Amino acid sequence: MSAPFSTPRTPFPRPPSTALREVLHRRDLAAFRGLAHRNWPGAGPVLPRLSRSADHGLLWLGAAAGLAALGGNARARRAALRGIASLGVASAVTNVLGKSAVRRQRPLLDAVPVVRRLARQPVTTSFPSGHAASAAAFATGVALESKGWGAVVAPLALSVAASRVYTGVHYPSDVLAGAVLGVGAALALRGVVPTRGQLPAPGRPPGHAPSLPTGQDLVVVVNEESGTATATAALVRSALPDAEVVECAPDELSAELEKAAGRGRALGVCGGDGTVNRAAAVAALHGVPLAVFPGGTLNHFAYDLGIETVDDTCTALIAGDAVRVDLGRFRPGPEGPGGAHGYFLNAFSMGVYPELVRAREHWAPKVGGWPAGVLAAWKVLRGDRPLEVELEGRRRPLWLLFVGNGMFQRVGPAPGRRHNLADGLLDVRVVHGGRAPGLRLLAAAVAGPLTRSPVHAAQRRHRVRITGLTPGTPYAFDGEVAYSRDELWVDKLPEALTVYCPMPV
Template structure:
C-alpha cells in the first residue's frame, strides 16, 4: 500500500531561512557602501523614538500648502502610532529573536548605543514604512518625498548591524499593514464619496479672462494665495481690500466681471456668496482662510483646483442656508450661511477668540476662548420648535455633516435641501455635556444630545441681543429667528471628481 510523503517539519525550513538571513546580513557587512558610513548611522539614530518622523510631519504641516499636507502629516503620525503599538505590545514579545553578532560589522558603522530589545521585527522599519505609507495615502507628492528616507532608515538597521534583513522586511510589512488598517477605520479624503453635485451653468474663463477676484488682505493666508491666483490666472483682475471695504468691493466686482472670485476665509466667502447669489453670477472660491470648510467640502484645496474648473467651465449648484431676520435686523435683509449657524457657547467662543487672537495668536486664543466659554454658569433658554428648553449649544448645518473617523467631517451633498440640527441640552456641566455630544457623534438621541434633520427651524423666546454665529461671524438676535434654506441658490466653480 503506497504511503504519502510525510509533511516536512518546520525545523529544516527555519534553518534554511536563517542561513539565507545570515548570508544576506554578511553580504551587507562585507560590502563597501560609498559615503554610507557618514549618513546611515546618523539616520538610524535620528529615527529613535520616531523623532525623525515627528520632525518630518511638522515640516510638512508648516511648509506644505493646504489641508492635504496637514492631513498627510497627521495620518503619517497616526499610522506610526498604530505600528509602534502593535510592535511593542505583541510582535516583540511573540518572537524573541536575539540581535545579530556585531563582530561581522565594521566598527565605524556600529551605533554608539546598542538596542536591548529583541530583534524581530524591526521597530524602526515598521515606523518608517507606516509613516511613509500613511503620508502617501493622503498625498502622493509628499509620499514620494518621504519614501526614499523611509527606505534609507530601514536599510540602516541592517547596515549598522542591529537587525537581520528578515527583521526589517517583517517590520516594513507590519508598518504598511498598520497604515492600511488605520485607513479602514479612518478613511482618507480620496475614499469618501464625491459630494452631491447638481451641475451648474457657468462660462469657461481660461486664464481667468473675465474674472474679478476680491481678496481679503487680512484673512488667514489670503495674501500668499493672491500671488498664486495672479500666477495661475494672469488675465483675471485681482483686487485686495480691507475687511471694512469688502462689501463694496464685492458688489462692484460682481457688476464688472462674468464671474466673481473671492480669496479669504469662510466669513469672506459667506459675504461673497450672498453677493453672487443676488447678482446671479457664478462664484469662484480660492481658499485663503484658516479653516476653509466650504472650499474643502467642494473638493477645492488649492488655487490650482479652482483654476482648472474655470478653464473648463465646470460648476455646481449648492444650497444657501438662510436665517431671518438677518444680522442687520431692522434693514429687513436676510442672513445667509454656507456652513453652519449656531447659538449657545460657540458664538461666545468665536467672540473671545477674535478679541485675543491679535495679541496672542490664533491657536492660543482658541484654547483660551474654549476655556472661557465653558465656564458659563447658565445655559441659554429658548423655545425651539414650540418647546421651551435650556441648551448649551444649537448647531444648524447647511447640509448633513458626515463623519470622517471619530469626528464630524465633510458634507457629501451640498444641495440636499436639509438642515443638520444638533442640540446639546442644558445642565450643570457644559464641558462634560459637549464632550458627551462629541463622542455620541451619529447617535440621534442621548441624554445630553439630539441630532435631527429639518427643512426649517423656528426659535423664539430669545433674550434680545443673544449672540449667534454664522460661518465664523458673530451677530446679535432679536427675540425670534427662523432658519431654512434656499435650494440650489448659488453656482460655484468646482473641479470634476477624479
C-alpha cells in the same frame, strides 16, 4: 554466547518548520554579512545619524510638523496626521506583539565595520524592526492622503530602513517584516478611518459657468487679513494672468465684492469661511458664478466641495465645471448684502459657539490663533449658563443650537464633512442646558457618536423658528458674530449658488 543483535541508532528527525527556519536563518545571515562587507558610497556620514534620529519616532514627528507647517493646505495636514496615526498603530503592534512573540537575538557585530556601529546598541529583540515598521507606516499613511508628499517622504523612509542593516542592528528579514507590518498598519487604519479619497463625492448638481482658462473676465477679491490669503493671491496671479485681483481690508470687503460682481462674468474670492460667506451672498444676488480660492484659517465650505488648492479651482475654471449648492438663510439678518436676510454656507448657531468666537477673537492678537481657540474652548466648556429660547413653540434651556447647511456626516469618531451640499435639508442639533453640559458633551464625543449623549438631540428640518429671544442675543454664522432681535427664522434656498468645482475623475 554471541552478542545480541542490535541496530544503529538514528537521530530523531527535526520538524520541517525547524529545518526551514534554519535554512532561512543561514540565508539571512549570508545576506547580512554580504551587505556588511559591501561598500556603501556616501552612506557613512548619513545612515548612522539617520538611524539615531528615528529613535522613538522623533524623526517622523518632526517630518509631520514640517509637512503640516509647510504644506500650506488641508491635504498636507491630513497627510501628516494620518502618517503619525499609522506610525502609532505600527509601533504598538511591533513592540507589544511582534517582538514578544518572536524573540530573535540581534546579529553579532563582528562582521560590521566599527565606523558603522551605533554608539548605543538597542536592547530589545531583533524581529521585526520597529524603525522599519514606523518608517513604512508613516510614509504609507502620508501617501494615502497625498501621493505627492508620499513620494517626498518615501526616500527618507527607505533610508531609515536600510540604515538598520547598515549599522548591524537588524537582519534583512527583520527590516522586510517591519516594513510589511508598517504598510499593513497604515492600510488597517484606513479601513477604520477612511481617507478623503475614499469618502463619497459630494452631491453635485451641475451648474452653468463660463470657461475662463486664463482668468479673463474674472475679478478676484482678496481679504488681505484672512489667514494665508495674501500668499494665495500671489499663486492666483501666477496661475490666472488675465484675472483682476483686488486686495482689500475687511471693512472694504463688501463694497469691493459688489463692484467686482458688476464688472466680470464670474466673481472670485480668496479668504476663509467668513470672507467666502460675504462673496456667496453677493454672487447669489447678482446671479454670477463664484470661484473660491481657500486662503483662511478655516475653509470648511471649500474643502467640502473638494477644493483644497488654487490648482483645484483653476482646473474647474479651465473646464468651466461648476455645481449648484444650497444657501442657508436666516431672517432678520445683519446689515449687509441681502437686506432683511442673512446667509450661511456652513452653519448658523446660538448659545456657546458665539461666546467661543468672541473669546477666540479676544485672545488671538495676544497669543495667536490656535492657542486662542484652545483657551476659548476651555472657558466655554466649563460654563453651564443655558440660552433660554422658544424653539418650535416649546420653551427650553439650550447650551447650544446648531443649524447646518446640509447634513454633516461622520469621518472617524467625530462629525466631519458634508457629502451633499444640495440636499435641501438643515442639520439641526441641540445641546440641552444643565450642569456642565459642555464637558458631558465632550466626554460623549470622545466615547462615541454624539447621538449617545443624553444632552444631545438632532433632527433633519427644512426650516426652524426661534422665538422668545432676548434682543441682543449673539448668534454666529460661518464664523461671524451678530446680534438678534426677539425672533429668528432659519431656512435655505435650494441650489441658489453656482460655484466652480472640479468634477471627480
